[in-house]
Amino acid sequence: MWLFGLLACLVAAGLAGLGTWQLQRRAWKHDLVARVDARLQAAPVPAPTDCAPACEPYTRVFVSGLFAHDRETLVQAVTEAGAGFWVLTPLMAEGGTILINRGFVPRDRRDPATRAAGQVAGPVRVTGLLRLSEPGGAFLRANDPAAGRWYSRDVAAIAADRGLSRVAPYFVDADATPNPGGLPQGGLTVVAFPDNHLVYALTWFALAAMVLGATAYVLRDARRRAGARSA
The missing domain is CATH 2.40.50 (OB fold (Dihydrolipoamide Acetyltransferase, E2P))
Incomplete structure (x- = not known):
């Protein structure tokens, strides 16, 4: 059963890692939205002739x-x-x-x-x-x-x-x-960035907790059965 427990812990760690990654993505997304909002509120500037090193969208x-x-x-x-x-x-x-x-x-x-x-x-x-x-x-x-x-x-x-x-x-x-x-009708640009990262993170963390909980139950039940057979 120790191998089963080890594998379960590895799976739970992987799921928790995915949850942490989603939290990092959420922080990145919020920073992106803040930067885009700042550009949208800024005064217009002359259109660049090239994109060196890079043009900022919006x-x-x-x-x-x-x-x-x-x-x-x-x-x-x-x-x-x-x-x-x-x-x-x-x-x-x-x-x-x-x-x-x-x-x-x-x-x-x-x-x-x-x-x-x-x-x-x-x-x-x-x-x-x-x-x-x-x-x-x-x-x-x-x-x-x-x-x-x-x-x-x-x-x-x-x-x-x-x-x-x-x-x-x-x-x-x-x-x-x-x-x-x-016509044409301008001003219809939609500036929206999906932000479901917190939901995804909580889902991964919940799955990790479920794996650990199920593993603990299985191991505890296995020990109980082993004790009953030896009695």
Whole structure:
């Protein structure tokens, strides 16, 4: 029975280790949320021309330039406004090209001709949130540039498909500043970080306690039976 007890203790230690790891993850997540909240509350800064050493996601930025509406890309989206598309439009800025997620349009307004007022000509200034590229596609759905089907905002793939050069390796989610005609609708970025780490930690600790409790019961019962046989 000593081997059984040893194995049970090892299992319990492993479960307790997982619980401790979840508590560490919880501390990391809370620090991340605090840093993102600080960026969201900060004044916008000029959009960087590169990401050296690294761009901080959800930084408020601004950039000026000209929209290349003829090279916009529609990315499938589900938002609080319903199902439709994100409109990603290249902004030709002084330091290069930046993809701007101008906002949401419903399915029946995917054709730019149905929202012509929003196809702004001339210099513009965009304020929004810096977002990291989303390469590959969405869950179980790969981007298909040849068919014009996009499920994620993959900056490099969109730039290649649209023949863009000197493109920043991120995109910018435009804020809620209204566009002429009301579309695209910006300001729909959802900033949320799941935080279930405490629940997971308590679950692992509870399992560890159950293993130890069950082991103690089994060993105690084994000793009782052994004592009864020897009596």
